[in-house]
Amino acid sequence: MAKKIYTVIIYLLLGILAVSCMVPFLLMLVNATRSGNEIMSSFTLIPGDSLKENWDAVWSYFNLFLGMWNSLKVAIPATLLTSYFSALTAYALAVYKFKGKKVIFYTIVVFMMIPGQLSLIGFYNLVSSLRLTDSYIPLIIPAIAAPGTVFFLRQYLLSVLPMSLLEAARIDGAKEISIFHKIVLPIMLPGIATMAIGGFIGNWNSYLVPLILLNSPKKFTLPVMVASLNASQDIATNQGAIYLAVAISVIPVMIAFCFCSKYIISSISAGSVKE
Amino acid sequence: MAYLFVLPFVVVFLIFSVYPVLRTLQLSFANYKGYGEIEFTGLKNYLRVFQDKFFWRALWNTVKIWGVNIVLQLSLAFLLTIVFSDIKYKIKGLSFFRAVYYLPNIIAATSVAFLFKTLLDWRYGTINQILLKVGVTNPIDWLGQTSTAPIVISLIQTWMWFGNSFIMLMAGVQGINTDYFEAAAIDGAGRWKRFFKITLPLLRPILLYVTITSLIGGLQMFDLPYLMGTVDGQPFGSTQTVIMYLYKYGFAMRPKQVGYASAIAYVLFLLILIISIIQFKVMNGKED
Numbered sequence: 001m002a003k004k005i006y007t008v009i010i011y012l013l014l015g016i017l018a019v020s021c022m023v024p025f026l027l028m029l030v031n032a033t034r035s036g037n038e039i040m041s042s043f044t045l046i047p048g049d050s051l052k053e054n055w056d057a058v059w060s061y062f063n064l065f066l067g068m069w070n071s072l073k074v075a076i077p078a079t080l081l082t083s084y085f086s087a088l089t090a091y092a093l094a095v096y097k098f099k100g101k102k103v104i105f106y107t108i109v110v111f112m113m114i115p116g117q118l119s120l121i122g123f124y125n126l127v128s129s130l131r132l133t134d135s136y137i138p139l140i141i142p143a144i145a146a147p148g149t150v151f152f153l154r155q156y157l158l159s160v161l162p163m164s165l166l167e168a169a170r171i172d173g174a175k176e177i178s179i180f181h182k183i184v185l186p187i188m189l190p191g192i193a194t195m196a197i198g199g200f201i202g203n204w205n206s207y208l209v210p211l212i213l214l215n216s217p218k219k220f221t222l223p224v225m226v227a228s229l230n231a232s233q234d235i236a237t238n239q240g241a242i243y244l245a246v247a248i249s250v251i252p253v254m255i256a257f258c259f260c261s262k263y264i265i266s267s268i269s270a271g272s273v274k275e
Numbered sequence: 276m277a278y279l280f281v282l283p284f285v286v287v288f289l290i291f292s293v294y295p296v297l298r299t300l301q302l303s304f305a306n307y308k309g310y311g312e313i314e315f316t317g318l319k320n321y322l323r324v325f326q327d328k329f330f331w332r333a334l335w336n337t338v339k340i341w342g343v344n345i346v347l348q349l350s351l352a353f354l355l356t357i358v359f360s361d362i363k364y365k366i367k368g369l370s371f372f373r374a375v376y377y378l379p380n381i382i383a384a385t386s387v388a389f390l391f392k393t394l395l396d397w398r399y400g401t402i403n404q405i406l407l408k409v410g411v412t413n414p415i416d417w418l419g420q421t422s423t424a425p426i427v428i429s430l431i432q433t434w435m436w437f438g439n440s441f442i443m444l445m446a447g448v449q450g451i452n453t454d455y456f457e458a459a460a461i462d463g464a465g466r467w468k469r470f471f472k473i474t475l476p477l478l479r480p481i482l483l484y485v486t487i488t489s490l491i492g493g494l495q496m497f498d499l500p501y502l503m504g505t506v507d508g509q510p511f512g513s514t515q516t517v518i519m520y521l522y523k524y525g526f527a528m529r530p531k532q533v534g535y536a537s538a539i540a541y542v543l544f545l546l547i548l549i550i551s552i553i554q555f556k557v558m559n560g561k562e563d
Contacts, residue, residue: 007364014358014366017351018375021434025378027401028390043404089284096277104281111292113551115491117518118544121525121537122298123291138291145288176276205383207498208518212526223385227502242393249386257381261374264381268439269446 025250032247036238050240057241064248066218067225074136074210074221075203078143083196085144087188090153091180095166105154108147124212134215143203149195152270156191157184194267197260204253222249303537308530320538330539332512333520334546336425340500340516341493343429344436345486351433352440357470360448362456373445376438384435384498391431392418392503418503421513428500428514432493440485447481448474483558487551494547497522517543 031039034048058064092098093105127138161184169179185192207223214220220228226249229242257264303321306314324330355376359369379387394401395417403414418424451474459469497518500508506523508515517539525536 003364007366010358010364010366014355014368014372017355018372021375021378021438024390024394027394031393031401039401040399043401043408085283085287088280092277092280096280098277101277104285107288107293111288113491114296115495115544115547117495117521117540118299119292119295120299120521121302121533121540122295122300124526125298125302125533126291126295142287142291145284145292147288147292150284180280201381205385207383207385208522223383223498226383226385226389229389230502230505239393239396239399242389246386246389246393250382250390253381253383254378257374257378261377262370265370265373265377265442268377268442 025254028243028247028250031240032244034240036240039239039243048240051244054238054240054244057238058245058248061241061245062217062225062228064222064225064245067220067222067249068252070219070225071204071222074139075200078140078203079196079200081140081143082146082149082199083192086146086149086153086195087185087192088180089150090157091184091188093150094154094157094161095163108151111147112151120208120212123209127213133213134219135213136219138213139210143199146199149199152195153188153191157188160191161187191270193263194270197263198267201264299537299540302534303541305534307533309533316534320535321542323535324538324542329512329515330517330520330542333508333515333517334543336508336513337494337496337516340425340429340432340496340514341490343426344432345489345493347429347433348437348440348489349482349485351437352444355437355441356444356448356474357466359445360474361466362453362460363466369445373438373442376441378438379435380439382435385502387431387435388499388502391427395427419510421511424504424510424514428503431499432496436489440489443481443485444478447478451477479558483555486558487554490550490554491547494543 026045030045030047032054033051034044035050035053038048038050093101123138124133127133130138132138165183166179169183174182205223206221207227210221210224211227214224217225217228226245229245302313304315304317305320306316355372359366359372395403397403397414397416397419400417402417403411407414415423417427455473455477456469459473464472495518496516500514500516501519501522504510504514506515506519506527508519521536521539521543524532524539
């Protein structure tokens with residue numbers, strides 16, 4: 001009996017915590033359908049009928065779908081570059097013996113510990129002297145060198161790759177690069193996917209670096225665009241429109257999360273339990 | 276062949292990671308507006324950082340906001356880990372709850388900031404409307420008082436991050452051999468004893484990882500307080516974090532004080548380094 005009561009209480013508390021994780025989003029959805037005046041005067045969980053007006057208000061202020069498209073234009077190539085080049089680098093570090101290998105490896109470890117703010121000013125300085133501000137290039141190209149991902153994939157490769165497979169392929173006369181593409185890459189795929197999911201989310205949500213680099217509103221990525229709500233006076237008076245703007249930025253991520261939460265969670269677990 | 280494979284990484288790494296870090300270091304010894312001449316001034320910027328009471332205020336704000344958050348976040352994550360790893364009451368639904376608890380973390384901090392800023396609005400916000408309905412007489416100015424604004428930001432951080440910590444701790448517990456727990460249970464060790472004698476010591480490496488990554492991330496907090504309290508950390512600078520302070524001098528101000536902002540970056544880095552080393556020593560040192 002005591003066990004039963006305990007179990008019920010535990011589930012109740014877990015449920016309350018789960019609700020508290022979702023309620024702000026629920027309020028957001030409800031308020032996105034109500035007019036600014038309705039929201040200011042009272043609170044309710046029943047959706048209103050001002051979705052269309054709010055939509056028009058948001059649309060007249062900015063095009064959030066352009067923001068999404070811009071975010072995709074940065075996040076997808078950046079994620080692909082990180083995945084491919086990290087795998088290639090990790091493979092070289094795991095399999096070959098060469099001069100300077102140790103130096104590269106230790107530099108990677110040191111740079112994993114260095115917080116990003118240390119490079120922020122130098123990075124901006126470099127980008128502006130290359131005249132690359134307000135372009136996506138400095139948001140994408142640096143993704144080729146992702147120390148954390150290389151480190152993780154190297155450890156991953158050491159634990160999953162049978163060296164005899166490489167020997168066999170070499171005896172058959174396969175070229176080194178095609179060994180990497182045809183044999184190693186497929187074996188690494190689960191590890192790469194784990195890192196790619198985390199990398200994509202990070203890129204998609206990134207705010208500070210795009211904020212300092214992008215000037216023209218039509219190039220803004222989604223977070224920078226959402227943040228520009230701060231500057232707008234006419235939309236700030238209409239809370240319904242603000243809720244809708246936030247909702248539009250949140251809903252695609254939530255839908256994606258419903259489908260791949262399993263992979264996202266395993267990518268976090270993998271990050272903490274290192275070999 | 277190996278050189279060819281690592282070449283793209285090394286080139287990009289040198290240009291976009293190593294060079295900027297060294298460039299920031301160089302600029303930290305100079306006077307520079309972001310254009311025009313770079314005038315080297317030795318340690319002047321560093322001396323100024325140490326005497327700048329607004330820097331120390333920003334640092335203290337950051338530590339306070341992070342500190343409240345990490346305590347709450349880890350307590351919650353630990354409680355959840357204990358609940359879900361209990362061998363007597365087999366609580367089901369781990370993957371469901373884990374996903375729901377993680378949900379706030381996946382949303383961009385910019386969206387989270389606007390969502391809460393609007394919900395917490397003093398006059399028209401939904402939270403105050405609910406409170407008024409349940410009998411609170413005066414609306415609370417959550418984001419307008421120095422007594423509440425930093426705590427609100429801590430709580431939002433906790434809301435965003437406890438799921439992440441829980442997943443990491445749970446992954447650690449799942450890596451522990453269940454024989455230990457069963458053997459201890461047979462020997463008569465209770466739930467708390469099992470937790471303190473088996474789970475906690477075996478989780479120490481992961482706990483260290485979680486707190487150090489949280490520290491490095493937390494001391495760089497920017498998006499949430501910046502969007503909720505503007506660059507000056509309203510109200511009265513109580514939510515201004517170190518990175519917001521750095522951003523003010525390095526990017527927002529006209530003319531910029533790039534050298535000073537660089538010195539702030541390096542002072543913060545040294546502090547993070549020292550705290551991490553202490554943390555590492557303390558948490559690893561318990562073993563012997």
